Amino acid sequence: MLVPVLLITLFSACKKQESNIDVVSNDKTKPGVVTDIQVKNFNGGAYITYKLPASPNLLYVLADYKINDNKSRQTKASYYTDTIMVDGFAKTKEYQVTLYAVSRANVKSDPVTVTVHPDLPEYLLVNTGLALTPDFGGVNVFGLNTTKAAVAVHIISQNTTTSKYDEKEPQYISTDTVNFSIRGYQDVPVKFGVFTSDKYGNYSDTLFTTLTPFREVLLDKSKFFVYHLSSDSEIGYGWEFRRFFDGSTNEPDGWHTNPGASPTIQGTFGLGVKAQLSRFTLWERVNGAYGYANAKRFTVWGSDKDAPQDIALPNNSAAGTIIGDWVNMGSYNFPDPPSGLPPNQANASDIDFVAKGVNFNINIAAPPAKFIRFVINQTWGGVDYGNTMEISLYGNPL
Incomplete structure (x- = not known):
């Protein structure tokens, strides 16, 4: 008894579903063609304006055209507008575009061909x-x-x-x-x-x-050394500045400043060589990625002096700015989280991005340097202390 009942139910459901399908139109009348055609070319395409036919069942206008030797393209424009855009052309030359008015019953008008000449793509x-x-x-x-x-x-x-x-x-x-x-x-x-x-x-x-x-090489971090100046930040939680370039990106092998102890968040180190720098890789703290004390805005200052003197450096300055013995090698923004999440809400993709390290370029016009001062201008959490895990510098030792 169960099988016949199921079949009857299924059949009834199918019949009901079929009855709800609306036919767009039963009017098979061919619509009229578009007229009064005008063309306005732009880079790689054109706008084609026209007068619509007075066909009561008109649905849209279709443009059919080749954009290169091998590929064709179609675009549509509703009957609510008198303009259609054709684009994707490979060159600046004449192309033929065929226009059709199409009815609600999917009946095409006679073709109308128009020539476009796109500007340079x-x-x-x-x-x-x-x-x-x-x-x-x-x-x-x-x-x-x-x-x-x-x-x-x-x-x-x-x-x-x-x-x-x-x-x-x-x-x-x-x-x-x-x-x-x-x-x-x-x-x-x-x-x-x-x-x-x-x-x-x-x-x-x-x-x-x-x-x-x-020539570009990874600078030898075994030659780097802390060059502490009086305005450099006080260390917090035992995370000494030397750990900023010790070759490890794992906690606690990073640099952490003491909350509230310094007006600026900065540290200074020597390269052990004079080098024309090209770029650097920065690893931020994965624990608290895109939050708290991780650097959001920072500046790299360089000096080619044998014993550069301490001086207060501005929180905002342009690359090339010279203050005392120091020149701004570049001001940087750490990239936004790949997830698009707000600060302190990093997901797995954000953490993975941070863990791999982020590359930053140094302007090729920047002068050679013997010393680097790393200044955190703003943290992701807006706090008055900072932390970073590791830095690697590349360039040409002179």
Whole structure:
């Protein structure tokens, strides 16, 4: 008895579900075509305006077009508007766009063809202005992205063993400036190439140049030493400043200042060599990641004096500022948590990000240094003491 009852119930449910499906339209009349067409071109695309047909069952206007030799694209515009945008074109040249008025019954009008001539696509606009220059351990890529387009910048380099080109991970840019460095190369001539792409699958030509990267090594931390000056912060909880460069990122092998004891949060150390610095890696405290005493804003000051003198340094200053024996090598903001969570609420991805260490570049125009003063200008928790676990510096010992 159970099986027939189940079948009857299922059949009834199916019948009820089918009865609730609304048919968009039974009117199979072909709609009229769009008329009075005008075109306004922009970078990589065009706006097409038109007069809609007087068809009562019109639903939308469809544009069908090829954006490059291999790929077609379609865009739609509701009958509430008289403009459709076509974009993603690979070059600045003439393209044919076919327009259809489409009814609620999915019936197309006769085709109407219009010619567009997009301005130079944004990915090419970026590519034509890119400059490759030598950097420490690699190459720097600089250029402008005035329209803030979403583009990918690709760097390739010739492999001296295979003579083929190896590609680095693309850099995805949507800001008004392209400025990044690719590292990991020796200070010998390397043939580099750069090209750009966009989200539509268009690729620019590759620009090639041969450059010799500047020498970059990890500075020997066994040569570092504490150079305590009178305005440096008082140590808290036994976390001596020497632990800031002892090679360990584990607690308690870090630097911690004493709450309320110092007007500034800072420490000073010698490099044991004179070096043209290129970058540094900073490890913050995982316990309390993105909170409490971890550095949010900080400044790296350098001095090439044999015995730099103490002096009060400003909490806010621009790179290149000179105060006494010290020059601002760079003012930095620790990156926001990958999760987007507010301070003191770090999740597993945020903790993993902090634990790996974060790289910061030093301006290539910064002068050589023998001593470093690390100043925490603001902590994530807004407290008057600071902590960090470890720092590693890279550059060229002179």
